[in-house]
Amino acid sequence: MSHPAITPEILPLGQDGIVVRFARAVSPEASAAVARFSEAAKALPVVEIAPALASVMLRFDPRQERRSAIEPALREILAGEWTGLSDPKPKRRWHIPVVLDGPGLTESAQMAGVTVEDAIKELTEHELRVRAIGFAPGLPYLGFLPEHWNIARQHDLTPRVESGALVVAVRQLVLFPTASKTGWRQVGRAAFRPFRPEAREPFLLQAGDAVRLEQVAKSEWQSLENTELGGAHCEELA
Amino acid sequence: MTVLTIHSAGPGLTVQDLGRDGWRAKGLARGGAADRLALLEAAALLGQTTPLSALEMAGMGGRFSVDAPTRFVLTGARMNASVEGRVVASNTSAVLAPGEVLDVRGAQAGSYGYLAFAGGVIGPEWLGSRSAHLLGGIGNFLNAGTIALGADPDVSAGLKRLAVADRLSGGVLRVMPGPQTELFDAAVRERFFATVFKRAAQANRQGLRLEFEGEAFTNETRDLASDFLTPGDVQMTGDGRPYVLLSECQTVGGYPRIGTVIAADLPKAAQAGAGAALRFRAISLVEADALWESEAMILARLEKAVEPLIRSPHDIANLHEYQLVDGATTGDELETE
Numbered sequence: 001m002s003h004p005a006i007t008p009e010i011l012p013l014g015q016d017g018i019v020v021r022f023a024r025a026v027s028p029e030a031s032a033a034v035a036r037f038s039e040a041a042k043a044l045p046v047v048e049i050a051p052a053l054a055s056v057m058l059r060f061d062p063r064q065e066r067r068s069a070i071e072p073a074l075r076e077i078l079a080g081e082w083t084g085l086s087d088p089k090p091k092r093r094w095h096i097p098v099v100l101d102g103p104g105l106t107e108s109a110q111m112a113g114v115t116v117e118d119a120i121k122e123l124t125e126h127e128l129r130v131r132a133i134g135f136a137p138g139l140p141y142l143g144f145l146p147e148h149w150n151i152a153r154q155h156d157l158t159p160r161v162e163s164g165a166l167v168v169a170v171r172q173l174v175l176f177p178t179a180s181k182t183g184w185r186q187v188g189r190a191a192f193r194p195f196r197p198e199a200r201e202p203f204l205l206q207a208g209d210a211v212r213l214e215q216v217a218k219s220e221w222q223s224l225e226n227t228e229l230g231g232a233h234c235e236e237l238a
Numbered sequence: 239m240t241v242l243t244i245h246s247a248g249p250g251l252t253v254q255d256l257g258r259d260g261w262r263a264k265g266l267a268r269g270g271a272a273d274r275l276a277l278l279e280a281a282a283l284l285g286q287t288t289p290l291s292a293l294e295m296a297g298m299g300g301r302f303s304v305d306a307p308t309r310f311v312l313t314g315a316r317m318n319a320s321v322e323g324r325v326v327a328s329n330t331s332a333v334l335a336p337g338e339v340l341d342v343r344g345a346q347a348g349s350y351g352y353l354a355f356a357g358g359v360i361g362p363e364w365l366g367s368r369s370a371h372l373l374g375g376i377g378n379f380l381n382a383g384t385i386a387l388g389a390d391p392d393v394s395a396g397l398k399r400l401a402v403a404d405r406l407s408g409g410v411l412r413v414m415p416g417p418q419t420e421l422f423d424a425a426v427r428e429r430f431f432a433t434v435f436k437r438a439a440q441a442n443r444q445g446l447r448l449e450f451e452g453e454a455f456t457n458e459t460r461d462l463a464s465d466f467l468t469p470g471d472v473q474m475t476g477d478g479r480p481y482v483l484l485s486e487c488q489t490v491g492g493y494p495r496i497g498t499v500i501a502a503d504l505p506k507a508a509q510a511g512a513g514a515a516l517r518f519r520a521i522s523l524v525e526a527d528a529l530w531e532s533e534a535m536i537l538a539r540l541e542k543a544v545e546p547l548i549r550s551p552h553d554i555a556n557l558h559e560y561q562l563v564d565g566a567t568t569g570d571e572l573e574t575e
Binding site for chain 2: 011012013014015016017019021023024025026030047048049050051052053054055057059062063066067132133134135136137138139141178195197202203206207
């Protein structure tokens with residue numbers, strides 16, 4: 001199988017920002033390049049490194065550095081080969097209990113061409129990665145599901161899903177930290193909240209984390225809700 | 239501590255400062271005042287070395303009193319205001335004494351007015367800021383009630399005023415290229431920069447929608463991966479209509495952006511009232527970078543521009559109590575020997 005060509009471009013984002021775009025569209029290959037570059041970019045004189053699905057935002061402090069002074073070092077990092085990369089090893093793995101009983105589960109399974117039973121199996125047996133955090137505070141984009149989960153968003157927005165809603169589209173899952181409207185289909189829910197504004201550590205996830213969703217019975221939901229992290233735990237990997 | 243009593247508040251009254259920078263990788267936009275320049279102006283007028291938290295009033299004002307004398311100033315949108323019948327001018331510091339009520343009425347021009355006190359709004363911070371970030375569920379709109387202010391460190395410091403160039407009625411916004419500028423055909427970009435837009439009624443701290451006559455600004459961007467946004471981005475929604483992103487915009491988005499309004503012109507975008515005419519002018523990346531100024535530099539410039547307020551003797555009711563002539567001199571005390 002041939003890999004899509006990944007050609008990084010250096011682009012401006014405001015007067016203090018640079019976007020390194022590896023591809024215009026989402027793909028596991030672009031995301032792997034994003035993950036690897038995000039590590040390498042730590043050597044640059046920048047104040048913020050934020051990965052998105054196919055690009056990385058770098059912010060610099062114009063009081064200290066000029067764009068023209070950063071770009072040569074950036075080009076040097078980007079000079080290598082970016083096509084056909086795989087994800088770097090995860091540094092930690094989250095285990096997140098979920099109940100897969102969402103109102104959009106049946107329709108999503110049909111669109112993916114699998115039975116509901118197989119859909120549940122596929123959503124929980126694949127190790128996912130936090131590909132990006134954004135849209136709302138602490139909201140993770142998890143990917144990637146197998147190719148047949150490249151299902152379109154809904155035509156219309158669902159006006160409200162509750163916090164903890166797990167929704168699917170385009171080979172990815174999103175776990176809503178707070179209630180939201182969404183164009184994705186809800187397949188389930190988690191008691192885990194990746195954003196806890198009142199906690200010392202408000203943001204639990206970081207881009208690159210591995211995530212395993214673990215199906216639990218509806219009868220266990222109440223006990224999950226009573227635990228601090230909604231039954232989730234984080235495994236540190238050497 | 240000084241207690242500020244809010245007797246009544248219009249909708250859209252929030253605490254704002256310069257926001258929380260550095261959390262975009264976690265999905266949290268910087269947020270902070272929709273018109274950051276207004277906070278810098280208030281800081282210059284009140285002698286704050288860095289802008290303290292203030293009240294942001296989205297179009298409507300409110301009625302306020304304090305339990306200890308404190309200097310305050312109104313900046314940003316032009317809002318008629320008075321203290322016990324005395325007119326309070328914008329961009330001019332004044333003292334509010336206990337027992338007096340400051341009455342701030344709806345905006346005459348502009349969208350966001352700021353009421354700043356010398357000691358700032360105090361109280362709980364989150365990630366180094368007191369800004370309400372409504373999209374993130376941080377903080378709330380303020381209603382009638384009380385909040386805490388820092389005591390005025392020098393209530394007898396002279397009153398000041400600042401001449402402010404108009405940024406309340408639209409105008410030209412300079413736009414630098416962004417990551418997706420090239421995804422719009424040159425002809426579409428040319429038409430965009432030749433179009434006169436009007437600010438639509440629909441606007442909030444996330445952004446403002448623009449209306450125009452003519453064809454939509456389409457582009458070739460199917461299946462575009464969601465990407466980082468920044469305040470000032472001019473996003474084209476699905477129907478090809480522009481939306482200028484402001485301080486509380488989402489951190490990532492899937493709609494393409496034709497370019498980014500530079501920081502110096504963003505207050506003009508935020509303040510344009512409904513119906514105000516706005517145009518865009520393309521500038522190069524090199525020009526945009528050369529126009530960047532740190533907020534510390536802007537504040538230093540404003541501090542130099544601040545003038546002491548000289549009151550007309552006609553406005554001073556108790557003129558006879560002032561000692562107008564003092565210490566007759568020989569005229570050479572300041573000369574060195």
